Amino acid sequence: MKFGMKPKSLLLILSLLVGKTMFSQVPELSEKSQISLLTCAAGDEVYTAFGHSAFRVQDSVLGIDVVYNYGTFDFKKPNFYLNFAKGRLIYSLSRSTFDDFLFSYELEKRWIKEQILDLSLEQRNQMFQFFENNYLPQNRDYLYDPLLNNCSSITGTILKNQFGDKVVFDGSYLEKQYTFRQLVRQFLKVNSWSMFGIDLAFGSPVDRKATVQEHMFMPYYAMEQIRHTTLDRKPLLKRERTILDYSEHLNQTFFPLTPLFWFILLLAFTGIITYFDYRHQTRSRWLDFSLMLITGLAGTVLFLLWVATDHTSTPRNFNVLWAFPLNAFVAFIFAFQDKLPQWSTKYLWTALGLIGLMLLLWIFKVQIFSPVLIPLLLTLAIRYVYLIRYSKL
The missing domain is CATH 3.90.1720 (endopeptidase fold (from Nostoc punctiforme))
Structure with a gap:
């Protein structure tokens, strides 16, 4: 029996060998x-x-x-x-x-x-x-x-x-050299959940001017x-x-679905509850627990992003001044005791002072915060001031 190779098979093998050679090195581009x-x-x-x-x-x-x-x-x-x-x-x-x-x-x-x-x-x-x-x-x-x-x-x-x-x-x-935060805000609306989350996670390093x-x-x-x-x-x-060639995508926002709407609603709700608490000389422990637990947990996450990660944009995040991590622990003490502990007044004054310090850092542009936070800061301030008064009863 004669052993031979068909022309088509020979061509196939040759093409594979050539192909292997070609892809083992980068070809030179032409003019x-x-x-x-x-x-x-x-x-x-x-x-x-x-x-x-x-x-x-x-x-x-x-x-x-x-x-x-x-x-x-x-x-x-x-x-x-x-x-x-x-x-x-x-x-x-x-x-x-x-x-x-x-x-x-x-x-x-x-x-x-x-x-x-x-x-x-x-x-x-x-x-x-x-x-x-x-x-x-x-x-x-x-x-x-x-x-x-x-x-x-x-x-x-x-x-x-x-x-x-x-x-x-x-x-x-x-027109000018923008900060990293300003550049991001050019593409996301400030009053959106995505931008609010980014503003929350970003620390002060993003408020320097980009080269x-x-x-x-x-x-x-x-x-x-x-x-x-x-x-x-x-x-x-x-x-x-x-x-x-398509038109630019325009993202429409429905105000009732924005963070500002819900934070204004929270401010109004907290104001009403606090008014009735004042009238009846009582304390809505569930409200205090909720506010302090949520802000404490948020602050804990932000603090971990600051110290325990390799992110370049999350260190030195002074949002932890209002989202105070210790609030998560204090929330349980405030929830299960009708009469506030003796140290609570000092703690609440400290929490108010930290919010004031945050506002100073904002004024002097050490870190730029989301304006959407303003109703939330007022919510916390109203409740802290009431709790200071209540602790003296």
């Missing part, structure tokens, strides 16, 4: 290639509220059209939520075809703008080599930081790492910054075009 920054519009969900940035590499000669996306995370990774709470969330660089990347934004009707970078062939190959090397399994993961190291801020980091001082970010387009490059943690600012960036003293932006 037809281009590298661009994609900026995607903000969406309706909180995690899409600031938009998105990604890099695109195209080469019609090699048949390449891929997107390098630094905004990929996996809920199924071990301890995902625990790592999120600790500030040790791992994001990854993913690579997909441009059509696949486009699909989800078409479904959500979010615009995409493309900024083609004016790079020499050598510079394009340098960046392509970097992306491909960065995409290797051992390199693609990075420690995410929502303000300092995210899918958008990494744009400026990559440009600086690749081209050094040849890249100059001109900040003259900025020109640090503004790029917001995709919209990264897009604007590319328009005002030079490489080798020439504009980095070659040309710009719109790939998907």
